[in-house]
Amino acid sequence: MQNTRLNSLLDLTVRNLALWFLNPWRRVSLLIMSFLFGFFMGTVAATTAGQRAVLDIVVAAFLVTFTEVSSRIVYRRPPKERRKLWVESLNLLKVGFTYSLFVEAFKLGS
Numbered sequence: 001m002q003n004t005r006l007n008s009l010l011d012l013t014v015r016n017l018a019l020w021f022l023n024p025w026r027r028v029s030l031l032i033m034s035f036l037f038g039f040f041m042g043t044v045a046a047t048t049a050g051q052r053a054v055l056d057i058v059v060a061a062f063l064v065t066f067t068e069v070s071s072r073i074v075y076r077r078p079p080k081e082r083r084k085l086w087v088e089s090l091n092l093l094k095v096g097f098t099y100s101l102f103v104e105a106f107k108l109g110s
Contacts, residue, residue, distance in 0.1 A: 021085055034089040038096025046104040070094040
Protein backbone atom coordinates (compact mmCIF):
# COMPACT_ATOMS: atom_id res chain seq x y z
CA MET A 1 0.00 0.00 0.00
CA GLN A 2 1.23 3.48 -0.74
CA ASN A 3 2.29 5.66 2.12
CA THR A 4 -0.12 8.54 1.58
CA ARG A 5 -0.89 11.30 4.05
CA LEU A 6 -4.26 9.78 4.82
CA ASN A 7 -2.70 6.37 5.41
CA SER A 8 -0.04 7.91 7.66
CA LEU A 9 -2.69 9.82 9.60
CA LEU A 10 -4.77 6.69 10.07
CA ASP A 11 -1.73 4.67 11.23
CA LEU A 12 -0.76 7.41 13.68
CA THR A 13 -4.30 7.63 15.04
CA VAL A 14 -4.58 3.88 15.55
CA ARG A 15 -1.15 3.77 17.22
CA ASN A 16 -2.05 6.64 19.57
CA LEU A 17 -5.36 5.02 20.50
CA ALA A 18 -3.61 1.73 21.21
CA LEU A 19 -1.16 3.50 23.48
CA TRP A 20 -3.98 5.43 25.14
CA PHE A 21 -5.88 2.20 25.93
CA LEU A 22 -2.82 0.56 27.50
CA ASN A 23 -3.81 2.33 30.70
CA PRO A 24 -5.75 -0.28 32.73
CA TRP A 25 -8.40 2.18 33.93
CA ARG A 26 -9.20 3.30 30.41
CA ARG A 27 -9.36 -0.28 29.23
CA VAL A 28 -11.71 -1.29 32.03
CA SER A 29 -13.92 1.74 31.46
CA LEU A 30 -14.19 0.91 27.75
CA LEU A 31 -15.09 -2.69 28.58
CA ILE A 32 -17.76 -1.55 31.05
CA MET A 33 -19.19 0.79 28.43
CA SER A 34 -19.26 -2.10 25.98
CA PHE A 35 -21.17 -4.25 28.47
CA LEU A 36 -23.66 -1.46 29.20
CA PHE A 37 -24.14 -0.73 25.49
CA GLY A 38 -24.88 -4.43 24.90
CA PHE A 39 -27.37 -4.33 27.77
CA PHE A 40 -29.03 -1.27 26.25
CA MET A 41 -29.17 -2.80 22.77
CA GLY A 42 -30.71 -6.01 24.14
CA THR A 43 -33.38 -4.05 25.99
CA VAL A 44 -34.13 -1.96 22.90
CA ALA A 45 -34.35 -5.03 20.67
CA ALA A 46 -36.64 -6.89 23.08
CA THR A 47 -39.01 -4.01 23.72
CA THR A 48 -39.17 -2.91 20.09
CA ALA A 49 -39.81 -6.42 18.79
CA GLY A 50 -42.36 -7.04 21.55
CA GLN A 51 -44.16 -3.78 20.91
CA ARG A 52 -44.58 -4.20 17.17
CA ALA A 53 -45.21 -7.98 17.28
CA VAL A 54 -44.68 -8.19 13.52
CA LEU A 55 -41.10 -9.35 13.04
CA ASP A 56 -40.65 -11.53 16.13
CA ILE A 57 -39.16 -14.48 14.26
CA VAL A 58 -36.83 -12.32 12.17
CA VAL A 59 -35.59 -10.40 15.21
CA ALA A 60 -35.07 -13.63 17.17
CA ALA A 61 -33.10 -15.11 14.27
CA PHE A 62 -30.96 -11.97 14.08
CA LEU A 63 -30.27 -12.06 17.84
CA VAL A 64 -29.27 -15.72 17.80
CA THR A 65 -27.08 -15.15 14.74
CA PHE A 66 -25.35 -12.18 16.38
CA THR A 67 -24.70 -14.18 19.55
CA GLU A 68 -23.38 -17.23 17.72
CA VAL A 69 -21.16 -15.28 15.32
CA SER A 70 -19.64 -13.24 18.13
CA SER A 71 -19.04 -16.41 20.16
CA ARG A 72 -17.35 -18.01 17.18
CA ILE A 73 -15.12 -14.96 16.70
CA VAL A 74 -14.12 -14.86 20.36
CA TYR A 75 -13.73 -18.53 21.27
CA ARG A 76 -12.01 -19.74 18.12
CA ARG A 77 -8.97 -17.66 18.98
CA PRO A 78 -6.15 -18.91 21.18
CA PRO A 79 -6.38 -17.68 24.78
CA LYS A 80 -3.58 -15.16 24.28
CA GLU A 81 -5.42 -13.46 21.40
CA ARG A 82 -8.62 -13.24 23.45
CA ARG A 83 -6.95 -10.50 25.49
CA LYS A 84 -7.08 -8.08 22.58
CA LEU A 85 -9.24 -5.07 23.29
CA TRP A 86 -11.66 -5.46 20.41
CA VAL A 87 -12.19 -9.16 21.15
CA GLU A 88 -12.90 -8.48 24.82
CA SER A 89 -15.22 -5.60 23.87
CA LEU A 90 -17.15 -7.83 21.48
CA ASN A 91 -17.45 -10.55 24.10
CA LEU A 92 -18.71 -8.14 26.77
CA LEU A 93 -21.14 -6.62 24.27
CA LYS A 94 -22.53 -10.13 23.72
CA VAL A 95 -22.66 -10.82 27.47
CA GLY A 96 -24.54 -7.58 28.16
CA PHE A 97 -26.89 -8.32 25.30
CA THR A 98 -27.66 -11.81 26.59
CA TYR A 99 -28.00 -10.62 30.18
CA SER A 100 -30.53 -7.97 29.16
CA LEU A 101 -32.60 -10.59 27.35
CA PHE A 102 -32.67 -12.70 30.52
CA VAL A 103 -33.72 -9.67 32.56
CA GLU A 104 -36.50 -8.91 30.05
CA ALA A 105 -37.68 -12.52 30.26
CA PHE A 106 -37.82 -12.32 34.06
CA LYS A 107 -39.77 -9.06 33.82
CA LEU A 108 -42.30 -10.70 31.53
CA GLY A 109 -42.56 -13.77 33.75
CA SER A 110 -43.46 -11.86 36.89
